[in-house]
Amino acid sequence: MTLPSFVRTRGGMLVGLVMLGAIGFELRTVAGMLFGIDLPAAPYFIGMVAILSIVGVYLDVTRSTSPDTAT
Amino acid sequence: MSTQTDQPSFVDRYPEEAAVVRRSLLVAFVMLGIGALMGLVQALHRTNVLRIIDSADYYTVLTAHGVFLAIVFTIFFLVGLYQWAVTRSLDRSPVDIRFTHAWATMMTVGSLMAGAAILLGFIDEVPVSADVLFTFYAPLQAHPIFYAGLAIFIVGTWMAGADWFRTWLAWRKDNPDERIPLQTFMVLTTMIMWYVATLGVAVEVLVFLLPWSLGLIDSVDPLLTRTLFWFFGHPVVYFWLMPAYLLWYTVMPKIAGGRLFSDPLARVVFILFVLLSTPVGIHHQYVDPGIAQGFKFIAMTNTMFLLLPSLLTAFTVVASIEHGARQRGGTGLFGWLTALPWRDPAFTGMALAGLLFAAGGFSGMVNAGMNINYLVHNTLWVPGHFHLTVGTAVALTFMAGTYWLWPQLTNREIYSRPIALAQVVMWFGGMALMSNAMHVAGLFGVPRRTAEPQYSFDFPALFGTIGELRLQIAVGGTLLFISTVLFLSNLAFSLGTPKREGFGQTIPPALSGPEDSPAVLDNMKLWAAIAVVLVVLAYALPLGAIISDNGLFGVGIEPYPMLVRPLFDWAGATLAGLAEVIA
Numbered sequence: 001m002t003l004p005s006f007v008r009t010r011g012g013m014l015v016g017l018v019m020l021g022a023i024g025f026e027l028r029t030v031a032g033m034l035f036g037i038d039l040p041a042a043p044y045f046i047g048m049v050a051i052l053s054i055v056g057v058y059l060d061v062t063r064s065t066s067p068d069t070a071t
Numbered sequence: 072m073s074t075q076t077d078q079p080s081f082v083d084r085y086p087e088e089a090a091v092v093r094r095s096l097l098v099a100f101v102m103l104g105i106g107a108l109m110g111l112v113q114a115l116h117r118t119n120v121l122r123i124i125d126s127a128d129y130y131t132v133l134t135a136h137g138v139f140l141a142i143v144f145t146i147f148f149l150v151g152l153y154q155w156a157v158t159r160s161l162d163r164s165p166v167d168i169r170f171t172h173a174w175a176t177m178m179t180v181g182s183l184m185a186g187a188a189i190l191l192g193f194i195d196e197v198p199v200s201a202d203v204l205f206t207f208y209a210p211l212q213a214h215p216i217f218y219a220g221l222a223i224f225i226v227g228t229w230m231a232g233a234d235w236f237r238t239w240l241a242w243r244k245d246n247p248d249e250r251i252p253l254q255t256f257m258v259l260t261t262m263i264m265w266y267v268a269t270l271g272v273a274v275e276v277l278v279f280l281l282p283w284s285l286g287l288i289d290s291v292d293p294l295l296t297r298t299l300f301w302f303f304g305h306p307v308v309y310f311w312l313m314p315a316y317l318l319w320y321t322v323m324p325k326i327a328g329g330r331l332f333s334d335p336l337a338r339v340v341f342i343l344f345v346l347l348s349t350p351v352g353i354h355h356q357y358v359d360p361g362i363a364q365g366f367k368f369i370a371m372t373n374t375m376f377l378l379l380p381s382l383l384t385a386f387t388v389v390a391s392i393e394h395g396a397r398q399r400g401g402t403g404l405f406g407w408l409t410a411l412p413w414r415d416p417a418f419t420g421m422a423l424a425g426l427l428f429a430a431g432g433f434s435g436m437v438n439a440g441m442n443i444n445y446l447v448h449n450t451l452w453v454p455g456h457f458h459l460t461v462g463t464a465v466a467l468t469f470m471a472g473t474y475w476l477w478p479q480l481t482n483r484e485i486y487s488r489p490i491a492l493a494q495v496v497m498w499f500g501g502m503a504l505m506s507n508a509m510h511v512a513g514l515f516g517v518p519r520r521t522a523e524p525q526y527s528f529d530f531p532a533l534f535g536t537i538g539e540l541r542l543q544i545a546v547g548g549t550l551l552f553i554s555t556v557l558f559l560s561n562l563a564f565s566l567g568t569p570k571r572e573g574f575g576q577t578i579p580p581a582l583s584g585p586e587d588s589p590a591v592l593d594n595m596k597l598w599a600a601i602a603v604v605l606v607v608l609a610y611a612l613p614l615g616a617i618i619s620d621n622g623l624f625g626v627g628i629e630p631y632p633m634l635v636r637p638l639f640d641w642a643g644a645t646l647a648g649l650a651e652v653i654a
Contacts, residue, residue: 011414011492015423018496022503029507032534033514041539 008063017056024048078575081159081479087168088158089480091175095151096473096480098179099144100559102186103466106139107555114505114548117522118541129522130202131192137205138189141461142224143182145311148469150178150231152314153258155476156321157235160254161242170234178227184220188213204520208300209280209293218281225269225276232262250585251593253334254321254578260341261313263599264306267606268349271302279624292625294361295617301352302610309348311461313341315468319388319421322475325578326418327411329395334581335588336387343380345598347373350609357444361620366613367441373609374439381432388425394582416488420471420495424464427502431459434510451524452513455506463502470558471495477565478574486564494557497550505547508540515540 028044031037082089109132115121116129124132154171158164165171185201191214192200201213207221235258239251251259279291279299320337324330331337353370356362393407401410412418434456437443447453474491478484485491513519515530515537530537591597620626 009414011419011489012409014492014496015413015419018500022500025503026507028534029511033511036533038534041535 080574092151099147102139102143109136111552118545120545126522149314156254160252166237174227174230181220181224188217209291209296215284257317268306271299275299301355305352306348311465318472324391327392327395328399330579331581332390333583338592340380416491417475423499424467428464450513451509451517455509482570483568497554501547501550508543512540
């Protein structure tokens, strides 16, 4: 399977996941400030961290078994 | 970070200059460590998470945080970086290295004096304090040592600028037909802007605040000193930013694997900063009584013009790194983004800094608008804004730039690349948390600059809770502090890595070089003259009106100090006598 290039290294994965985390974080602010949707903090953030962790673990496992992996 | 090359490194070619650069960076990083600690104490205190100081000492902490980071860290890094840039791009040493050591020493002495005055505020038994915040205008008064230290520090920066101009003039004598190399051009334009901008703070400190703190004059006019401070206080923002821009324009494209897209655009951007940085300071005074609305409106329009160089920079820098990504095999409309060297902390740090700078630019437009500024004035929104600009665009770029520059100054590799990468990413995450909460809290009306933001007010939150925002600030501030510790310790451990050769770096020429731009861009005298004219146009009438309304030292105060009154009386009597004799 061909990997997206940002997943080829752990450094790229770290930057990518933190960027996704920041975007997810800011989406809650947008929902609250622009649309008046009050998403409860604890379940939202716990859910977000859980999803990002699962994605991270999955990508890392995929990365370590892929021939595209960079050293 | 620096890769292995067969070029001699900067320290191999210019050992004395490299020592000056290292020394400047060392002072900058010591101040970064102390300032960051103060930031952590402050963040945990005002959010009520951990209180280890008395609230009465909050302003000492706040002053140390602001002065150490926003003045000393940034400017020491600037002089170190600029010394490297001038030496490297002109490929020559300063005219007299003793003069170079002299300004570095003066700046250090000034910083120590101002820093000591601030930190002694923690010791009640010592009658010295300077709890005047980073903005240090009246009516808050500091010990004379603080103002004297500031004055010496600023004179040191003037000397540094003179040193770089001398080096350039010597180079020009040998190369009369050459265009100014881009990095030197950036240094010279920055210093022209700085000379114009610091006139305000020099008058404020030397004519008003220092004599006032020494007891030579009884009173100062707060509005006048505020106006003189902001004459300097806004352009100092660009004094922080322009070295970050230097790194974005000249170093970042190289790390990305490409070349600067346009040298002429870079020159235009720096000239626009020379022209527009100073005649905008009154936009910090929208709620000050005593300044007519018309002057504030002019400052607002000038400020909006400043968006132009920022947008030009966004275009040029992104185009340059896209070029680099495509050289590295990147394809597609956005697919090239994944071909960038995200594992390299120098690149990632600068890229993330630029990303948050864009967010800071948007909140800055709110600050600059006369109508909506009232919504956020003196709220936590404002520190939220400048933590994105100076706290990230500048500070994170400086840290990332250090990862690239340090091996060239020491012939030693950075101790750990993974730690460096984690550090810059942690800064990004911490700042995203903290500045988001600050902006949102500001919109809810939470004030800045207080140890007790809760008082007895009830801040209605549009979504979530105020407690949640406070926790967010505390967590973000803690992450930023950990990131700073990681940066400093990584650098400290780098001092122990073995010395080796091969750290020399070259900067490739721009895709569109200086030959594509008109020679008038290099006419420093012309741009300096236009900058002065613009400042006179923006400030002559407001300052004249303030002095006309309030006098030099406040309403009802003698227009000159009591100490010199006999001298003035004597001069008046002598002139009257002369007039009689002539008549």
